[in-house]
Structures are given as C-alpha cells and as structure tokens.
Amino acid sequence: MDIIRKQLEALPVRPNLLDYEAERAAFSWTAARRSLDGLPGGRGLNIAHETVDRHAAGPRSTRVALRWRGRNDAAQDITYAGLRDLTARFANVLATLGVEAGDRVFLLCGRIPMLYIALLGALKHRCVVTPLFSAFGPEPIATRMEIGAARVLVTTASLYRRKVDSIRARLPALEHVLLLDDEGGAALPPGTLALQPLLDAASPDYEIGPTDPEVPALLHFTSGTTGKPKGALHVHQAIVAHYETGRLALDFHSDDVFWCTADPGWVTGTSYGVIAPLAHGITQVVDEADFDAERWYTILRREHVSVWYTAPTAVRMMMKSGAEAARRHAFPKLRFIASVGEPLNPQAVTWGVEAFDLPIHDNWWQTETGGIMIANYPSLDIRPGSMGKPLPGIEAAIVRRTHDGGAEPVDDPAFEGELALRAGWPSMFRTYLNEEARYRKCFSGDWYLTGDLARRDADGYYWFLGRADDMIKSAGHLIGPFEVESALMEHSAVHEAGVIGKPDPVVGEVVKAFVALKAGFEPGEALRRELLGFVRKRLGAVVAPKEIDFVANLPKTRSGKIMRRLLKARELGLPEGDTSTLESA
Amino acid sequence: MSATPETIRQAVIDSVRAIAPEADFAALDPRRPFREELDLDSFDFLNVLIELHARLGVEIPEADYGKLGTLEAILGYLAARLESA
Numbered sequence: 013m014d015i016i017r018k019q020l021e022a023l024p025v026r027p028n029l030l031d032y033e034a035e036r037a038a039f040s041w042t043a044a045r046r047s048l049d050g051l052p053g054g055r056g057l058n059i060a061h062e063t064v065d066r067h068a069a070g071p072r073s074t075r076v077a078l079r080w081r082g083r084n085d086a087a088q089d090i091t092y093a094g095l096r097d098l099t100a101r102f103a104n105v106l107a108t109l110g111v112e113a114g115d116r117v118f119l120l121c122g123r124i125p126m127l128y129i130a131l132l133g134a135l136k137h138r139c140v141v142t143p144l145f146s147a148f149g150p151e152p153i154a155t156r157m158e159i160g161a162a163r164v165l166v167t168t169a170s171l172y173r174r175k176v177d178s179i180r181a182r183l184p185a186l187e188h189v190l191l192l193d194d195e196g197g198a199a200l201p202p203g204t205l206a207l208q209p210l211l212d213a214a215s216p217d218y219e220i221g222p223t224d225p226e227v228p229a230l231l232h233f234t235s236g237t238t239g240k241p242k243g244a245l246h247v248h249q250a251i252v253a254h255y256e257t258g259r260l261a262l263d264f265h266s267d268d269v270f271w272c273t274a275d276p277g278w279v280t281g282t283s284y285g286v287i288a289p290l291a292h293g294i295t296q297v298v299d300e301a302d303f304d305a306e307r308w309y310t311i312l313r314r315e316h317v318s319v320w321y322t323a324p325t326a327v328r329m330m331m332k333s334g335a336e337a338a339r340r341h342a343f344p345k346l347r348f349i350a351s352v353g354e355p356l357n358p359q360a361v362t363w364g365v366e367a368f369d370l371p372i373h374d375n376w377w378q379t380e381t382g383g384i385m386i387a388n389y390p391s392l393d394i395r396p397g398s399m400g401k402p403l404p405g406i407e408a409a410i411v412r413r414t415h416d417g418g419a420e421p422v423d424d425p426a427f428e429g430e431l432a433l434r435a436g437w438p439s440m441f442r443t444y445l446n447e448e449a450r451y452r453k454c455f456s457g458d459w460y461l462t463g464d465l466a467r468r469d470a471d472g473y474y475w476f477l478g479r480a481d482d483m484i485k486s487a488g489h490l491i492g493p494f495e496v497e498s499a500l501m502e503h504s505a506v507h508e509a510g511v512i513g514k515p516d517p518v519v520g521e522v523v524k525a526f527v528a529l530k531a532g533f534e535p536g537e538a539l540r541r542e543l544l545g546f547v548r549k550r551l552g553a554v555v556a557p558k559e560i561d562f563v564a565n566l567p568k569t570r571s572g573k574i575m576r577r578l579l580k581a582r583e584l585g586l587p588e589g590d591t592s593t594l595e596s597a
Numbered sequence: 598m599s600a601t602p603e604t605i606r607q608a609v610i611d612s613v614r615a616i617a618p619e620a621d622f623a624a625l626d627p628r629r630p631f632r633e634e635l636d637l638d639s640f641d642f643l644n645v646l647i648e649l650h651a652r653l654g655v656e657i658p659e660a661d662y663g664k665l666g667t668l669e670a671i672l673g674y675l676a677a678r679l680e681s682a
Contacts, residue, residue, distance in 0.1 A: 302632065307663055487639070541618040546619070549619045552636055558641075
C-alpha cells in the first residue's frame, strides 16, 4: 500500500515531534522528568499530584479534567479543582478505614466517575491500584484479587451481587468492600460499606505523603500461556513515560480535548485513559457506554474531541457501517487519530482518511511496557500496516535467541525475530508480583523480550508479525488460553481442553475451545450449550470461548503439553508441520 | 406476521440463550442495561441480532443499536418494527 506522506505546513497544529531523528538524538529521560513538578518540598514523585493537585493549584484549576458522558443522557464535568477535592475525600476515607500506603486497592466498576476518583484517590494515599475490567466473570476477578491480596475493593452494588458475592470467601485478605449504590437504595449485602456517605463525611483536603518515585503505584494483570495471570507492577515514576509519550506519540497540546476509548481495566485505559492526559492538564472525555458507531461520531463532534485514541476492532466495526455514516457528521476539531491493541491493517489506516480526512496512526506497546514504545507520529510518513518507529528514549531491536538462552540483535530488514527493548525506561514493569522467576525470564542481559514477532525494514519502521507464544488477541485484549482451559476443566464432563485464537475479520481473533470428554459423556448440542454457559458464568463474556468443538482427543507433545498450534493449523486448514513429537496427530 | 408480546419475548430469550446459555431472564430487571446484566460483549450482541433476525425476520440497522439498551426497550422496538412490517 502507498506511503501516506505528511505535509507539516498542512497540519492544523505544529507537532511536538517535528524531526524524528533530531528528537531521538536530543532526548533524555532525565530531562523529561523536568516536565513534572514533583511533590512540594522535594518529597518525591506521585502520580496523583502530577495529574490532579498541581493543576488544581494553578491556572488550570477551573478547566474540565473529566468530561463524563453516561450510558443514558447523564453527564458530569469535573474540573481539576473538583477532582482534587473528590480524590482527597477518597484518600481520607481510606485513611479513616486504616488502609495504609502500599496496601492493594482493587476497582471493579464500569467507566463511571467514581472509577477515576478512586483510582487517583488511592494513588494519593500511596496504595497500589488495580482497575479490573468490569466484564470479567467471577473467576478472573477472584484469581487476580487472590494474587494481588486485595485489601480494599471499590465496586457497585450490582457488580458485587453478580460477580463478587460468590467468591468473597476466597478472599481472606479483603477487609473493606466499598459499594456505590446503583440499585436504588436496596439494602447493602453484609460485609460491605456504602461509599457515598463515607465520602460525604470526609475532608476535601489531603496532603500526599512522601512518595519515592520507585514506589509501586499500579498493578496490571496480564495473562500467560501457562499458569495464572501475572501481575505486572508499575511505579510512580512511570508517569514520566506517560507524560512524554502523550507529548510525542499522541501530540498533546495544552488546549486539546482527548478521548481514549479503552477501559481502565486494560492498561491502555489507565496509562492513556487517566494518567497521560491529566498529567498534561487537558480535558479527557469518558464514555460509559460500549461501542456504538453513531454514538461515537456524536461524541467526537459534540465534545470537540481533537485527539482520539482508539482500537482496531472499533475501527473495523465503524468500517462495516461505512464512511458515509461518519461523513454525515463534521469534526472540525479532530486533528489526530491513533490506535493500539493489535496491528491496524492498512485498509483501516486509510479508511480514516475516507471517514475523517485523517489517517489512523498505529502504535505498539504492552502491559509490561506501561506506555507507548513504538509509534506513528503526526510528522512522520505512514507506511500502512507498520507500527512505526521507537519513541525517543526507547531502543528497540529484532533479536535472535541464541542456544545459551541469550538474545542478539539482528540488523537485517529481511530477518523475522522477536521484538526486544533495551531495559530502563521509566514505565517498565518492575516485577511480576510474587513471581520473580517469571519476571527474569522476560530478560536477556539488557534486553526485555516482548514475546511479539516482528521485523524492521531498511528505514527503521517496525512490522508486527505475530505472537511468539499461544496468547490470543481478541478485540485488542490479550487472553491466556490456560485460564480458559482451566475453567473448562472444572466441568465434570471435560477430560481435557485446548484453546486457540481463531482469526476473525472484526475482532482479530475469537476464543475457540476444543474439548475432549470423559468416558461416559456424549458430545451434542445440549452439552455444548451447557459447557458454554458454564464457562461464560465463570470467566465472563470477554474471556470465555465463543465456539466450542468436541474432539475425540487433543494433540499433545511427548511430554504431555497440548499442541495449541496444531489445533490452530487444523482449524485453518494449514499444513501441520513437523508432527514427529506428537503423541496423537 | 402476528407476533404477540409473548412470542417476541420468547424469541429474544431464545436468541440470547443461543449465544449465552447461562442468561437468567428471571433475575433480569427489564429496565437495567441489558448487555451488562446479561454479560454480552459486542461480538455476542451482534450474534444475538443475527439470531433475532432468523427468528423474527427483523433486520436491525446499526444506527438503531443505541435504542436497544434494556430488555424493555428491545421488546418495544421489536413490537413497533413488526407492527409496521
């Protein structure tokens, strides 16, 4: 596909990054740190101070920080001054309950204002915060809260009833459950506290305690191909990278209205749906509702969104309804569109031009990297299908694994290898909680090994090729097959299960399960439905399989590992490759 | 087509259960967000609409998805569409 050439003089705003090579050469993380204030009196660096309190104390105090739009016609605008008071109240509630710095606070809410208030308020109190995706079922919620040893949970009465009540007994570390009443004043379940009265009684002033920049702030879970989900731990100074990537990759300017469509339950929705825009003191749009093309066009237009960060699945769903649907609206303020979550196909990049007169800029990063690592920039020509070039301050390489377990960069545009990043940027994860060995396995010397396969062309653009493992990317969400297989295995009829990502034109991949039954059970529609319902109830719709096939047995290696790759090859009708190590091929 | 409120409701239940067999309509408040209460993601929701089309012959244009937020709204929408068909 043709390169999309950029003409700087035609851009409505002069990009922050004008000359890629010059910016790279001049960049240093130490200098970047100076864009932030630090806590008064040299008491360290705290995300909540940089995103809220420093703006509330200055000329931006009356500016709207969060422009919330509810599922129905509800709306709420919260200024920086207002956000300062609300987050202070929340931090004081935690203090009153005896919650201490370092304690883990989990959030399970839709995109309602309290999610943002609790997240930032807990950071003020120097707690470690985990926003969980509210569409998770009880099992993924329980697993993550067990690993994280959650002491506090903030959720709504309806989510508690549907998803937490049944797993509460598994969470002995959970002391405080703070509920928002969304069920019209029905009596709260035992063992919970109504949050609103506590907030009303709390002081709107809170002084953030000394915060070492290396103190943990956020715990984001990511799935693995084997074993339980991993809790990637991020520290307060990750905000240096959030700020800089907001400036360079999303091109934030001081009068921008920004909309990140991701849910904070995924890392994108926290790093860019909360922290980066607020660190810049700009207005951030939050929409409570799920994707709906017409609704989204209306929000873009009515809220005067100027920078928009969305996901390939959403773009492809908009493409289905046609560019004319977008063309019926006018978006005079919109000037930059970016996308993340999975590779953006070239057709989607150029569809942006048809629908919005703007190409869509793909970028790449992971839960572990905490922020955008490789990106297409406003000033840089786009090669549709490429994820772009590494951020200033980020050194990337395509590496070959050596037989002694090391990794060596290969500088050959034809070489397809693993994407690696030189360790040391501020938002890099600091460990997998309680799993130091798994953390260490991600590194070879100085290189963080991403698990993604890519190549770099002769001009330095990176191209995503696939995962080096069996992880599934569905609607931009990384889903671990092991978690799905484990849930299926809990059913009394299931002997074993293998789970793959089946390619899908809209969501990238859908989760598909192959199930072998125990002796005495017969495959059939009734059992298929029973299994589907069983596993959906445990995992929730976003993680559960969309398709279940029965098989007589699953292909395994001699050591007994299920060969998911072979299941996938069969599903796609591809050659099965070398099957010599298989037990049943 | 003579669709009674009962047949429409049953078609909705059957369509959802084809995709989400665990869906508990007895516990569903018809005025609360439908997709959230029944845990249907976007992919599920589109498949439910395909099932509905097969059962009732009503094709729902994407521009109308926003009118389908609660069970009550869906039943009302389908009744109106079948009425005018």
